[in-house]
Amino acid sequence: MTALNFVELKNKRLQDYQALAATGADEGALDALGSYLSLFSSKARPEEFLILEPHMRLNFFWRALAAEWSGFDRIPHLLFEDVLCRRRQCWRADHLGSNDAAAYNNLPQELNIFRGQSSGPIGLSWTTDFTVAEGFARGHRGIRLANPVVVAATAHKDDVALVQTERGENEIVLFSAKCARRPTTLNLTP
Known part of the structure; x- marks a missing residue:
């Protein structure tokens, strides 16, 4: 795959995720987020997730994090700690x-x-x-x-x-x- 094709694919998957997330279609958005993050190494995924995090609805964030966490390596723990503590008030086990x-x-x-x-x-x-x-x-x-x-x-x-x-x-x-x-x-x- 050429660099241009990768950028096009990355942009397309990101747009797919953003469109589904904007409609509140959580199942589709979770799949699209996973598809987008799969383009990155396990070491790069945590940072990509953190870039998208500020735009995630409260309940969607927990479902997305639970779905993606096991694919993360070299996690920036302090950055995630800030996010987890900030979003703690809406945490539920069913997420x-x-x-x-x-x-x-x-x-x-x-x-x-x-x-x-x-x-x-x-x-x-x-x-x-x-x-x-x-x-x-x-x-x-x-x-x-x-x-x-x-x-x-x-x-x-x-x-x-x-x-x-x-x-x-x-x-x-x-x-x-x-x-x-x-x-x-x-x-x-x-």
């Missing part, structure tokens, strides 16, 4: 999709969470499975970490913005990294 909403509803009020990462500030994406966190700390999808650690913490169910069951990672996304209570870090050997 998550049936499997994820059921998983959310089955969470205990206080849960143990783990995050695999490089040493440094903690992010929003966690798991309830230590083994999954350890795998992320050691690297995934070709992304290797120089200083792998697993952070263990607790969180309240009310501080969970997303539950992602699609990839079997028991992923929990917090509204804010500050919602991770009593974090402790376990260093792993590279």
Whole structure:
């Protein structure tokens, strides 16, 4: 595909998404948004989503984020934290999709969470499975970490913005990294 063809395709898919979003046709808009974001690498998708976010209706935003989150890598956590906190007042579990909403509803009020990462500030994406966190700390999808650690913490169910069951990672996304209570870090050997 030539660069011009890519730009034309990108513009066409963006226009399709915007037209459907403007009519309030959520199912069609979700499909069109997914089609548009699929043109970008998993590392570029989060930023593309954030560019479109200010124009998303409140309820549509949560459905779109739940549908697209699992396709994001290299997430700019601080930028997403600002957005999640700003949009928190209209959050509802039924925006998550049936499997994820059921998983959310089955969470205990206080849960143990783990995050695999490089040493440094903690992010929003966690798991309830230590083994999954350890795998992320050691690297995934070709992304290797120089200083792998697993952070263990607790969180309240009310501080969970997303539950992602699609990839079997028991992923929990917090509204804010500050919602991770009593974090402790376990260093792993590279």
